[in-house]
Amino acid sequence: MNDTTDALPSATASAAIDRVARLFAAQQAAFNAAPAPSADERRGRLKALKRQVQRYQDLLADAMSRDFGYRSPAESKMLDLLGSMLEMNHAISHLRRWMKPSRRSTELLFLSNSVKVLYQPKGVVGVIVPWNFPIYLALGPLVAALAAGNRVMIKMPEVTPATNALLRTMLGEVFAEDMVAVVGEELADPNVFTSLPFNHIVFTGSPAVGKIVMRTAAQNLTPVTLELGGKSPALVTRNYSVADAAKRITHGKSTNCGQICVSPDYALVPREHVSQFVAGVRQTFARFYDNKTAGNADYTAVVNERQFERVQALLDDARAKGASVEACAPAPTGDGRQLPLHIVTGLKPDMRVVNEELFGPILPVVPYDTMDEAIAYINARPRPLALYCFSHDGAERDDLLRRTHSGGVAINDWGWQVVNHDAPFGGIGNSGMGTYHGEEGFRELSHAKTVFKRQRFFPIDLFYPPYGNFVQHLALKFFLGKADPSLAAPGASHAARAAVPAKP
Numbered sequence: 001m002n003d004t005t006d007a008l009p010s011a012t013a014s015a016a017i018d019r020v021a022r023l024f025a026a027q028q029a030a031f032n033a034a035p036a037p038s039a040d041e042r043r044g045r046l047k048a049l050k051r052q053v054q055r056y057q058d059l060l061a062d063a064m065s066r067d068f069g070y071r072s073p074a075e076s077k078m079l080d081l082l083g084s085m086l087e088m089n090h091a092i093s094h095l096r097r098w099m100k101p102s103r104r105s106t107e108l109l110f111l112s113n114s115v116k117v118l119y120q121p122k123g124v125v126g127v128i129v130p131w132n133f134p135i136y137l138a139l140g141p142l143v144a145a146l147a148a149g150n151r152v153m154i155k156m157p158e159v160t161p162a163t164n165a166l167l168r169t170m171l172g173e174v175f176a177e178d179m180v181a182v183v184g185e186e187l188a189d190p191n192v193f194t195s196l197p198f199n200h201i202v203f204t205g206s207p208a209v210g211k212i213v214m215r216t217a218a219q220n221l222t223p224v225t226l227e228l229g230g231k232s233p234a235l236v237t238r239n240y241s242v243a244d245a246a247k248r249i250t251h252g253k254s255t256n257c258g259q260i261c262v263s264p265d266y267a268l269v270p271r272e273h274v275s276q277f278v279a280g281v282r283q284t285f286a287r288f289y290d291n292k293t294a295g296n297a298d299y300t301a302v303v304n305e306r307q308f309e310r311v312q313a314l315l316d317d318a319r320a321k322g323a324s325v326e327a328c329a330p331a332p333t334g335d336g337r338q339l340p341l342h343i344v345t346g347l348k349p350d351m352r353v354v355n356e357e358l359f360g361p362i363l364p365v366v367p368y369d370t371m372d373e374a375i376a377y378i379n380a381r382p383r384p385l386a387l388y389c390f391s392h393d394g395a396e397r398d399d400l401l402r403r404t405h406s407g408g409v410a411i412n413d414w415g416w417q418v419v420n421h422d423a424p425f426g427g428i429g430n431s432g433m434g435t436y437h438g439e440e441g442f443r444e445l446s447h448a449k450t451v452f453k454r455q456r457f458f459p460i461d462l463f464y465p466p467y468g469n470f471v472q473h474l475a476l477k478f479f480l481g482k483a484d485p486s487l488a489a490p491g492a493s494h495a496a497r498a499a500v501p502a503k504p
Helices: 002-033 039-068 073-099 136-147 161-172 190-194 207-218 242-258 271-289 305-320 371-379 394-403 438-444 470-480 492-499
Strands: 102-104 114-121 124-128 151-155 180-183 200-204 224-227 233-236 266-270 324-327 342-345 362-368 386-390 408-411 446-453
Touching: 002 124, 002 151, 002 180, 002 190, 039 073, 039 136, 039 161, 073 136, 073 242, 073 438, 124 136, 124 190, 136 151, 136 200, 136 438, 151 190, 161 180, 190 207, 200 207, 207 224, 233 242, 233 371, 242 266, 242 271, 242 362, 242 386, 266 271, 266 371, 271 342, 271 362, 305 324, 305 342, 305 362, 362 371, 371 394, 386 394, 438 446
Parallel strands: 124 151, 124 200, 151 180, 200 224, 233 266, 233 386, 266 362, 342 362, 386 408
Antiparallel strands: 102 114, 114 446, 324 342
């Protein structure tokens, strides 16, 4: 009995590994057979994908809800599905322009010749998807990859089996697996996926796992786009309405139960306004969710028991070290995981909520006295994926933007920079590398190939050996100017003689 039980997972794992290897080989072969799909072919694939998302929208929202224990259908449609649709629409509209070769100027030295840049598909792209937005963060990179003319293998998270199965069915109806393939929870070891010699990998997840992905990909010199996270600050300034800032930050921390990589991680608030801000957050949360989360159709649950326990441990650590923790609604009972937003004040540097990305319904509030102090607090931490500035003072905003680094910024709101697809999305430093969305996504997953064409009668031979002719001497003198004789090094005389025109 034990032998049979032990053999089954091993056989399943082996079959999954074999399937991944076969899929990759099939996609490589298919790409090599058709390496340059036309604009019409690419747009046709994007339109087919768009039709499928429209057809499957209700089933997708239901599958994500089942995987989360409960997920608000409105949030699934507005964030995962509407965001995906906007990205597809943008790519379909602009793809032909993106694909056009880019004409470049030659150096003066090569005047009359031509230089252009061709944007060529890379090949087979691997996409690794996190659980918090399993559709948007699968389809976003897929759109960029298809627009760039690539073939795509998608590795879905193990904690979303219902979504994984439905996505595989949905995509399988319009794409052969040698074009788009989905791998899910059956692949127990994700390193099997990242160790394949992809032509590019797009990973969305935590900085810790991002380092592993990058290290594994380096074995094949595979380029990576890493969309990570970090502690994204929300800075409320003295010239902005505290009540309005509280409303918008509360929305950012409660949407998807705070399980968003660009969610405001903590709020920096003028010291004299902290009590007013906390009251505003509490009142806003009660208004949004009728002072209850359990059974609330608009409020999403923490995705699973493991994440629920992690969030509770963060709160317990803060309480144990002297923080004040205030829940904005009654806690769920029994097996419910619709955990309300918790406000944490009285912070100390050694608390986990101060040092770890929260990725849940926790809002630490950090008081500050001066803008310089607030900016120093932000800059003392790893560079975040997002920064939110609540200010009506243009000079103040410009100063903050100049003195801080983050993947992206929203002013007087949160998160909406991500779903404007004509602008790039990406991190910096600890929050990631590389960008996608819109034209930048197309460029990221294309190879920019420079093509120099020599005009037939251009006298390039004048720059061939033997060196020292008049044209070479003239070109060097024109572009390099006159050397400083006081800097001549021993042995330089030979080089100097070589640059002098030969005597007739």
